Amino acid sequence: SPGKGTSHPPLCPPGIKCGGVLSAPSGNFSSPNFPGLYPYETECTWLIVVAEGSSVLLSFSHFELEYHDACAYDYLQVYNGAARDQGNLLGTFCGHSPPPPFSSAWHVMAVVFRSDRHVAKHGFAAAYRKDACGGQLTGLSGEITSPRYPESYPNDAECRWSIGGASSGGPLTLVFADFQMEGGQGCGFDYVALFDGPTVTAPRLGRYCGSTRPPRTISSTPHLLIVFKSDFNIGGRGFKAHFYSAGECQEVFSTIKGNFSSPQYPNFYPNNLKCQWSIQLPPGYRIKVFFLDMELEGQSSLTGGCDYDHLSAFDGGTENGSLLGRWCGRESLAPITSRSNRLLLVLHTDRNTAKRGFSISYVGGK
Structure with missing residues (x-):
């Protein structure tokens, strides 16, 4: 009965404040109805924008969402920059453990809250402030x-x-x-x-x-x-x-054959990368590269070129070598062959719009 605390939260009723742009130097925000139960089937996005050159410091004073081991039902996501860009995702959270304090790596941070059609909890309360320096x-x-x-x-x-x-x-x-x-x-x-x-x-x-x-x-x-x-x-x-993070991003190969992929493949690669894969075989060998899968951010609509995210191949092991190709978007590429025993592949990604990336194999031959 309603007296026993089993009353259901409403679907997001008209007039509930949910999401928005927060541009003051500091402020607070919380899930709809907080500290009451949040509504079902709700999605809110808060975009925090502070002065350029500053970062955003975000902390949670209360956090209680429906638990699922993969946070598939109700969840809160924090993005380093604008939302919906998987390359900027700092984390997805649910359950009772509050997210750690976050400091953004630039002056924009986004927080997304989503609830499904079952099980509502009390939600969260968060505070942010402009962190002018450091973090x-x-x-x-x-x-x-x-x-x-x-x-x-x-x-x-x-x-x-x-x-x-x-x-x-x-x-x-x-x-x-x-x-x-x-x-x-x-x-x-x-x-x-x-x-x-x-x-x-x-x-x-x-x-x-x-x-x-x-x-x-x-x-x-x-x-x-x-x-x-x-x-x-x-x-x-x-x-x-x-x-x-250079863990999957700076690799040197000296075996006759091998394979590698972009960071986090087949999930979205991070933004702001410059990754290098160097293949160095004994003199007399040439290197054949096979593109098994490739999906990067597409061409610039202004120039038609690969101005944003792109993968380049250089003959001779350095970026001063002759360019064998520069690619972006979603392509099925024919294999390429080096003219020498060294080959360098370089992935550049810019600060937004991440994709699945690539998977490559190579083999050396004489």
Whole structure:
């Protein structure tokens, strides 16, 4: 009877606030009807947008959704960027264990809540705030910028970004797309320092300043700490860097035959990647590559070219070698053969629209 607490929640009645764009520097949001039972058959998307150059810090104070071991019934999803892009998915959650605090890898974060037609719980309450500087980043890939980038960074700033905990557990690669800071002997004024682990006690991978972009850096552990510091005067544009988990993304093959696939294949590959597969056989061999499956983001409607996500093949083992092909979209490709004993395949993905990726096999012959 209704007196025993068995009353059913309504289908989402008109007027219930559900989802929306949150653009204040901080705020709170919760599932419909919270702290009452959420309605059946409801889907809500919250898009959190803060100032560019900042990240979003998201935390949950209450969390109670219907449990399923694959979260197939009622669930909450957190995206690093706009929703519905599987390459940006940070996690899917249900049951009684609240998601961990999240720090987005850029200034947009999306939260999607969905309920099915059975079993309602009390839902969730969440808070977010703009995290101007630093944070704990857990995605497979992301972007980091100095405060206020591309405007001049503030004086007397200190930021720490701790990257780690991605499910792949592989090493991390950091690539700087832009870098312009105050210079100086020994980088004693403004600098970026990189550490091979979660804290400053880990081995230091480098300390950089001035206007020369730091080299591509690969950690030896699944954690990387980036420290940015500015002194009391003279600034610069700062920096913009991309990181990605390199576990399935930087491989060298020296066996006569083998196969490999894009990260997470046949699930969607992460965004913001640059992955390299290098095949190096003894002199006198040539390499034949077979494309078993390929589905990448399609061509640009403006240029007709593969401007977004693309796979390229180079003869000779470096990107300076002759280009054997550059592909995107969904294609059935004929095999290609190298002219030398070395071949390099490079996958670039941009910051949105992920697809299934590719599966490739190769064989060497004389």
